[in-house]
Amino acid sequence: MTQVVVVTSGKGGVGKTTSTAALGAALAQGGANVVVVDFDVGLRNLDLVMGAERRVVFDLVNVVQGDAKLAQALIRDKRLPNLSLLAASQTRDKDALTAEGVERIIGELREKFDWVLCDSPAGIERGATLAMRHADAAVVVTNAEVSSVRDSDRIIGLLDSKTEKAEKGGHMPKHLLLTRYDAGRAARGEMLKVEDVLEILSIPLLGIIPESQEVLRASNLGAPVTLANPASAPARAYAEAAKRLMGEQIQVTMPMAESRGIFGKLFGRRAVA
């Protein structure tokens, strides 16, 4: 059965788009039929991170408004044929999305794909609530830092009240994805520890993605990090998170603290990055 998963956070810039692309690609690399949908209308970026920015003809708003068919708007990934993108509109605003239109499209996507990953815009407004509206599960992207954790708590509240599933009295599974995690800073007490975040938010941990320059390299290249450099630490962490999302029980790998010396900086990068 198709799983519609919203990737959300409340706070901006924590890694939702990066995570949507990486998880989507990892699920597709495992053989599933996957679509990643950009709900950030007006500020789309998922197309850039996926490297499909030159090929967008129609977008989510065109399909919602009936100007294009879904099949015409889906952009197939050049590297993975079972991975598709539905881009957001760059020229319209969030009000261009209607609740009924989004419901219809999610319904159509359910018929075509095994996984539908919805990249939510930041905030708790219309765009974010529409992105989560029809989800079966949520990935809550959080950084180990006070304002991000607070906003995640807020989003968890919305997931438990404003989604179709919650309104029908169902339980919305929520997974915590801790991103941009710097083990060194956590060890030095400059960043919240994994246990702290888990205790405060009390939702199960999907994975810990280390802060890494591989993520920047991947977005420069226009490839999800799991495709750009599958052996890198963030790619492996995303691949593991994708497996957990599929229901596999695997131990969460704790990122190792980075060695601080100049030697470590020069030669230790690969090991941690």
Next chain:
Amino acid sequence: MNLLALFRRRSTAPIARERLQVLLAHERVMVGGSDLLAVLQEEILAVIGKHISVDRDKVQIKLDRGDPVSTLEIDVEVPSLLPTGALARRSELAAARR
């Protein structure tokens, strides 16, 4: 990791720069929501529609915004019973650079 790999691994920023230049060049001329390629696409379909009835579901449009040229590829399925021999089954157009 050898040194060569270290140097090779450095060079993603120029790729990012080039991707952005191409993208933004296209996005900036898109003021008022009308994009030359989108206009071309609509008009081409309208012209084809004058001669045969086009089922919008059977039209595939592919676009590649590039530099120096963009390509717009419109793939129209034409029912075989119609006398459409003259009309190419696939009209491929290299849209003009802007």
